[in-house]
Amino acid sequence: MSKRGLLAGQVGRRLAPKVTGLAPGLTSSFVREALQRAIRGVGPLPGAAAAADEQLREQHGDVDKAVHEVIENHVRYAGAQGFLTNIGGVVTATVAIPANITGLALVQCRMIAGIAHLRGYDLEDPRVRNAILVCLLGEDDAQRLVKDGTVPAGPADLATGPASDAELDLRISRAVADDIVTAIMGKRLAVTVGRRVPVVGGVVGMGADGYSTWKIGRYADRALLPRAAR
Numbered sequence: 001m002s003k004r005g006l007l008a009g010q011v012g013r014r015l016a017p018k019v020t021g022l023a024p025g026l027t028s029s030f031v032r033e034a035l036q037r038a039i040r041g042v043g044p045l046p047g048a049a050a051a052a053d054e055q056l057r058e059q060h061g062d063v064d065k066a067v068h069e070v071i072e073n074h075v076r077y078a079g080a081q082g083f084l085t086n087i088g089g090v091v092t093a094t095v096a097i098p099a100n101i102t103g104l105a106l107v108q109c110r111m112i113a114g115i116a117h118l119r120g121y122d123l124e125d126p127r128v129r130n131a132i133l134v135c136l137l138g139e140d141d142a143q144r145l146v147k148d149g150t151v152p153a154g155p156a157d158l159a160t161g162p163a164s165d166a167e168l169d170l171r172i173s174r175a176v177a178d179d180i181v182t183a184i185m186g187k188r189l190a191v192t193v194g195r196r197v198p199v200v201g202g203v204v205g206m207g208a209d210g211y212s213t214w215k216i217g218r219y220a221d222r223a224l225l226p227r228a229a230r
Contacts, residue, residue, distance in 0.1 A: 028177060034105045039123050045087065048110045049113070052114035053117075055070050067221055068221075070118070071111060071218070078108070087103040088102035107213065108212075108217075109136060111220070112217070112224075116132055119226045126164045127160070127164050128159045130164050130172050131158045133172050133176050135219060135223055136179075142223070
């Protein structure tokens with residue numbers, strides 16, 4: 001990681017506990033709403049399972065290739081700031097959260113849900129939905145949550161383990177909300193620094209969103225093992 005990226009992340013983590021002040025409405029209920037919209041479909045985007053099945057047809061039944069295409073498509077979505085703003089606005093019509101941030105969360109949830117569907121998981125299962133949200137945190141934070149006991153297991157085991165409960169659901173949702181605030185503040189700092197160089201500031205957010213989506217997609221690809229193989 002570059003010094004700029006490390007500094008951005010450190011600042012974001014220091015400010016993450018101030019969730020309400022930084023992004024009113026960015027709560028556990030928002031996280032669940034974004035996931036629900038990602039699975040059901042929103043605006044021009046069909047639901048996660050339908051989109052994933054289309055990729056599976058295009059790849060002639062090759063699941064691994066379909067997963068790759070799902071990731072690549074969502075990386076492109078994440079890089080399109082205007083698209084994210086339009087999608088995010090649908091989710092946040094009644095709450096004060098920046099539309100591009102909510103759009104990115106929805107796009108990444110949809111990508112992970114599509115991967116989970118292709119790997120044989122039931123998207124209506126609360127355990128699977130928790131696994132999707134843990135994947136949304138990325139590998140490092142997901143492993144930290146397991147290590148400190150916030151969640152009992154990694155995504156694949158979480159999706160197939162004992163039934164989830166309200167307390168676990170809330171812990172996971174809060175962790176995701178805090179992580180989104182960390183990302184908001186890190187990106188804001190990176191954009192501020194980038195503005196010192198002509199043109200750079202305008203593309204920092206786009207590049208950061210695309211890269212983070214690619215990393216999360218790759219993690220979900222590794223973490224959500226094929227259900228039949230478990």
